[in-house]
Amino acid sequence: MPDYLEKRRQLYYAVLTIPKALQEELGLIRFVKSTGEGDRRRAASIAMGYVLGWKLQIEQAKGNDVGFLADAIKIREDIEKTQDDEYRETLEGVLLDRVGDMEQSQGFTKAKQFYEVAMGVQTPHTLHFDNWKAQLTVTPRTIEQYSKDVQLFIEQFPIIEDVSKKEVSLWLDDLSAKAVTKGIQKRILKGCRNYWGYIARYNIKGMTEDPFHKVLLADKGKKKAPRAAFKPREVVELWTLAKDRQNAVLADLIVLGAYTGARIEELCSLMIKDVAEDVFNIIDAKTLAGVRAVPIHSHIKPVIKRLKENATDAYLLPALNLDKFGDRSNTISGQFSKLKIKAGYGGDKVFHSLRHALVTALSDASVLEYHIADIVGHEKKGITGSVYSKATHIDVKRVALEKVSYPFPELS
Secondary structure, three states, X not given: OOOOEEEXXXXXXXXXXXXXXXXXXHOOOEEEEEEEEOOHHHHHHHHHHHHHHHHXXXXXXXXXXXXXXHHHHHHHHHHHXXXXXXXXXXXXXXXXXXXXXXHHHHOHHHHHHHHHHHOOXXXXXXXXXXXXXXXXXXXXXXXXXXXXXXXXXXXXXXXXXXXXXXXXXXXXXXXXXXXXXXXXXXXXXXXXXXXXXXXXXXXXXXXXXXXXXXXXXXXXXXXXXXXXXXXXXXXXXXXXXXXXXXXXXXXHHHHHHHHHOOOHXXXXXXXXXXXXXXXXXXXXXXXXXXXXXXEOOHHHHHHHHHHHHOOOOOEOOOOOOOOOOOOOOHHHHHHHHHHHHHOXXXXXXXXXXXXXXHHHHHHHOOOOHHHHHHHHOOOOOHHHHHHOOOOOOHHHHHHHHOOOXXXXXXXX
């Protein structure tokens, strides 16, 4: 049953909860109105009109310019509800008069939109966007990104029925001309496909089945430079610069990244209870392959001992603030970006380049590929992965890691 329908005794009611921030302004906790129908399908059709009108009221309360559409929805409700042909003709006559006045005062485009919404030919996204967002089961960060990307889409196509494969392709060409890369376009399309799949369940007449199918992505924007590994001396240079700036946590993070190949999120979320005398147990990883045990290199054991002894919270790296998604790495990631720019490095070198540095060093030391994969948490693929799917023993990984060295002064 659609989430805006509620059955009471023999009749269906349209219901819509108002966002808490607007309840006082609108004087209600939620909108409720009987459809007058016991048949679910007819009730859903009537409720859709009510809910769309309510959502436009909510948009108005937020300060968005959708008031003219609220009137169109009210006319649409009356036309769909009446069974009196003569009254319907009267309503349609009133609508035409209103459209004529609007064309004179606000232009043809708004007048046409008003008429088609009132006649049920066009459907604004307002009816569905909030419900779609509420039912998403991905991470809060992904919900926020999806929402931003779909909002871009909705700004381009305010009316659902106006979306077509041709228009989507033209929109993507425009994004390319504005230097939006192919990678970002793919991300935007992913959110849009999720949204479009959700609203498809409502069988909106005139809605294109899949306007995103096999659309061609141009890429006239600036391409990202491929990621490059830091050289050993460059790793030490970054560490020294962090020390000079008295950013001890960042300096320790650089050392840990260089000697573990761990992702920044893995290191920042590493808890003291998961750090033994000679091994890191990485639990909070991006992938299943990322959950692993990493030997503590002999060169950084003094650093680990100090961090554990001076701990101020439950984490190995102290004093990192959580962002709104519960991520401890965002602030210090920004600090690293400023540091490497200050050191003269461009977009091809990021924190992940420390991971590349360790992989390169292990490879140069003739460490087997599948042992490297188990150290840094890469997924083992192909024939090698199927043959050596069993995890590499911790002692084998320790021997491999000890082959790596950076020109740091003695660490403590």
